[in-house]
Amino acid sequence: METQFPKKQILNEDGVVVDDAYKSLLDESLVKTLYTKMLRARLFDRKGVNLQRQGRIGTYVPFEGQEAAQIGSSMAMEEGDWMFPTYRDHGATLTFGHSLKNVLLYWKGRQEGCIPPEGIKIFPPAVPIASQLLHATGAAWAEKMKGTDRASIVYFGDGATSEGDFHEGLNFASVFNIPVVFFNQNNGFAISVPVEKQMKSKTIAQKAVGYDIEGIRLDGNDVFAVYFHTKAAVEKARAGGGPTLIEAVTWRYGAHTTADDPSKYRDQNESSIRRETTDPLARLEKFMQQEGIWESSWQKELEQDITLEIEAAVNEMENEQPPHLNDMFDHVFAENPWPIEDQKEAYAHVRGE
Amino acid sequence: MATAAVGTKKLTLVQAVTDGLRTMMRESENVIVLGEDVGRNGGVFRATDGLMEEFGDQRIIDTPLAESGIIGTSIGLAMNGFRPVAEMQFLGFIYPAFNQIMTHASRIRSRTLGAFTVPMVIRAPFGAGVRAPEIHSDSVEALFTHMPGIKVVVPSNPYDAKGLLIASIEDPDPVLFLEPMRCYRSSKMDVPDSKYTVEIGKGRVMKEGEQVTILTYGAMVDASLKAANEAESKGISVEVIDLRTLYPLDKELISKSVQKTGRTVIVHEAPSTGGLGDTLISLINDTSFLYMKAPIERVTGFDTPVPMFALEDHYLPNAPRITSAIHKVINF
Numbered sequence: 001m002e003t004q005f006p007k008k009q010i011l012n013e014d015g016v017v018v019d020d021a022y023k024s025l026l027d028e029s030l031v032k033t034l035y036t037k038m039l040r041a042r043l044f045d046r047k048g049v050n051l052q053r054q055g056r057i058g059t060y061v062p063f064e065g066q067e068a069a070q071i072g073s074s075m076a077m078e079e080g081d082w083m084f085p086t087y088r089d090h091g092a093t094l095t096f097g098h099s100l101k102n103v104l105l106y107w108k109g110r111q112e113g114c115i116p117p118e119g120i121k122i123f124p125p126a127v128p129i130a131s132q133l134l135h136a137t138g139a140a141w142a143e144k145m146k147g148t149d150r151a152s153i154v155y156f157g158d159g160a161t162s163e164g165d166f167h168e169g170l171n172f173a174s175v176f177n178i179p180v181v182f183f184n185q186n187n188g189f190a191i192s193v194p195v196e197k198q199m200k201s202k203t204i205a206q207k208a209v210g211y212d213i214e215g216i217r218l219d220g221n222d223v224f225a226v227y228f229h230t231k232a233a234v235e236k237a238r239a240g241g242g243p244t245l246i247e248a249v250t251w252r253y254g255a256h257t258t259a260d261d262p263s264k265y266r267d268q269n270e271s272s273i274r275r276e277t278t279d280p281l282a283r284l285e286k287f288m289q290q291e292g293i294w295e296s297s298w299q300k301e302l303e304q305d306i307t308l309e310i311e312a313a314v315n316e317m318e319n320e321q322p323p324h325l326n327d328m329f330d331h332v333f334a335e336n337p338w339p340i341e342d343q344k345e346a347y348a349h350v351r352g353e
Numbered sequence: 354m355a356t357a358a359v360g361t362k363k364l365t366l367v368q369a370v371t372d373g374l375r376t377m378m379r380e381s382e383n384v385i386v387l388g389e390d391v392g393r394n395g396g397v398f399r400a401t402d403g404l405m406e407e408f409g410d411q412r413i414i415d416t417p418l419a420e421s422g423i424i425g426t427s428i429g430l431a432m433n434g435f436r437p438v439a440e441m442q443f444l445g446f447i448y449p450a451f452n453q454i455m456t457h458a459s460r461i462r463s464r465t466l467g468a469f470t471v472p473m474v475i476r477a478p479f480g481a482g483v484r485a486p487e488i489h490s491d492s493v494e495a496l497f498t499h500m501p502g503i504k505v506v507v508p509s510n511p512y513d514a515k516g517l518l519i520a521s522i523e524d525p526d527p528v529l530f531l532e533p534m535r536c537y538r539s540s541k542m543d544v545p546d547s548k549y550t551v552e553i554g555k556g557r558v559m560k561e562g563e564q565v566t567i568l569t570y571g572a573m574v575d576a577s578l579k580a581a582n583e584a585e586s587k588g589i590s591v592e593v594i595d596l597r598t599l600y601p602l603d604k605e606l607i608s609k610s611v612q613k614t615g616r617t618v619i620v621h622e623a624p625s626t627g628g629l630g631d632t633l634i635s636l637i638n639d640t641s642f643l644y645m646k647a648p649i650e651r652v653t654g655f656d657t658p659v660p661m662f663a664l665e666d667h668y669l670p671n672a673p674r675i676t677s678a679i680h681k682v683i684n685f
């Protein structure tokens with residue numbers, strides 16, 4: 001199966017392009033945009049971990065190490081497409097146009113965090129594992145029924161492939177030929193459970209065979225491979241070619257969440273080694289240096305700009321008015337039925353309002 | 354045989370759960386644990402910490418990430434001689450397994466007139482108040498008290514946790530064992546080293562009183578005791594009952610208390626409509642109607658999803674709401 005589903009690469013660990021077919025497509029502006037978005041995601045992620053440590057937000061889910069997978073795939077999507085993320089995919093959602101402030105509010109326990117900016121079609125992060133594959137399939141099905149050429153992308157982890165919803169999602173998409181890209185980030189672990197204990201199959205891509213859809217396995221730390229193969233899958237979907245399952249092989253450097261202690265189940269040295277050898281940003285930097293399109297002043301300025309942007313969003317998050325408790329009551333239905341109205345009144349009464 | 358030495362250890366509720374599991378796994382090879390991250394990681398709350406080291410990965414089993422799979426296979430294991438203790442990482446993630454519990458675990462005995470049975474335990478942390486992410490804070494015990502064929506227990510302290518867990522594992526039928534996350538490490542208590550049980554179906558008077566009965570369970574026991582003590586300082590005598598088992602309820606204890614006080618306040622964090630409070634009111638209606646001096650008050654979560662944690666303190670019943678209910682039944 002590993003030979004049938006080889007790990008596709010365009011940019012190798014040394015920053016060298018190994019697939020000549022893509023050489024001419026790597027223009028400077030695309031490369032710089034990919035780098036910029038990955039750096040932005042990484043700096044945001046580090047900020048998230050710090051804010052949690054300082055008690056300024058709640059439990060946070062980091063994704064550092066997975067930037068190429070998230071940014072490459074989300075850059076392959078276009079306006080009007082749909083995105084269905086998990087709790088770990090704010091690198092993708094921020095790239096697709098989610099607001100920094102709202103993503104921060106999510107981790108501050110605020111419902112506003114589930115709301116994307118006007119016109120940007122991002123579903124709230126799926127917390128129940130694998131449930132979102134079906135929503136993505138349904139939303140893309142609607143686009144197909146409406147006769148548009150818009151598609152969905154849905155993110156999920158290696159662990160998610162064990163849930164029934166994963167299989168139901170692939171099967172529906174296959175049966176009804178739905179324009180959806182199932183984008184798997186195989187980061188090697190579902191909390192503490194390594195992928196080798198999660199499944200006997202050697203790849204996740206091969207699971208596509210059971211549904212007679214296309215399965216692609218790729219180096220998820222190679223942003224070019226992720227971008228171009230996802231783009232091809234979306235284009236196929238737009239043209240009526242149906243769903244694709246993409247397995248992006250990657251690694252999370254940090255803990256599962258800020259409440260997790262990875263030393264319980266793995267040697268964190270492995271993360272340090274991977275940071276040295278397979279890091280998605282370092283690899284792109286090497287490429288840019290070799291191409292002569294890397295200037296450290298450009299990078300420094302970029303980092304400064306992004307840091308300012310993130311700081312401004314943190315400020316906005318912290319200056320946001322506290323949520324109104326009626327937010328809890330007033331959005332369960334279009335109109336409050338009497339039990340909710342009664343409960344709301346009784347609570348206001350106890351609070352002396 | 355001589356009785357075991359009466360050693361005790363100071364344990365938290367979550368440590369008492371581990372101790373209960375260890376006790377039963379030492380006693381019987383048939384007791385096995387299945388769940389997500391229960392092995393090497395020792396559970397996301399460390400409820401199974403150290404057990405894989407002692408019992409090996411054939412008995413403390415890290416399963417694939419699939420709740421229906423965990424419960425469905427546990428049903429087969431239970432029907433075929435094992436005593437599986439299945440962990441749902443959070444009660445809010447039990448929903449993929451609902452079908453297996455509703456259509457099989459709870460009714461295989463009745464479908465086969467007792468020829469097949471499902472002696473399994475489903476453990477699940479639950480409840481709000483720990484600033485957990487979305488869905489992690491659900492209190493949906495009433496979905497299961499409403500389900501024919503499964504018992505539901507909720508310890509509120511370390512001693513009850515170990516004793517109830519052992520009773521649940523020994524029970525011949527499926528038991529849903531709910532662990533209030535807020536109580537996991539909130540206090541330590543002397544817990545006997547040896548095996549003991551807390552009988553399923555029996556509540557406990559946590560504080561005696563004469564004028565008002567509070568019926569509650571889980572994390573709300575603490576909040577209720579606080580409100581009761583405050584009322585006491587204002588001259589109102591409040592009895593607090595920890596129900597401990599939600600199905601079947603301790604009819605005798607409940608009716609005795611409410612007949613004594615004639616006033617009842619029910620406290621639970623689950624939503625009001627269809628919650629256990631409704632069942633408790635039915636029970637009181639059936640057993641004690643003529644003793645009641647005031648309509649029964651309910652202090653519960655609202656008929657809303659548990660909000661994200663910025664608002665969860667508003668969602669959870671708190672001392673002011675409980676106090677207000679106590680005054681209402683007193684001043685009726």
Ligand SMILES: Cc1ncc(C[n+]2csc(CCOP(=O)(O)OP(=O)(O)O)c2C)c(N)n1
Pocket residue numbers: 088127128129156157158159160161187189190191256389418420442446449
């Ligand atoms: C239905 C369900 N069961 C359990 C959980 C608890 N949980 C949260 S993340 C996680 C592991 C997910 O692993 P994977 O799919 O590989 O995604 P990753 O977290 O690695 O991105 C688990 C078990 C959940 N959120 N939903």
Ligand SMILES: [Mg+2]
Pocket residue numbers: 157158159185186187188189190191
């Ligand atoms: Mg994973």
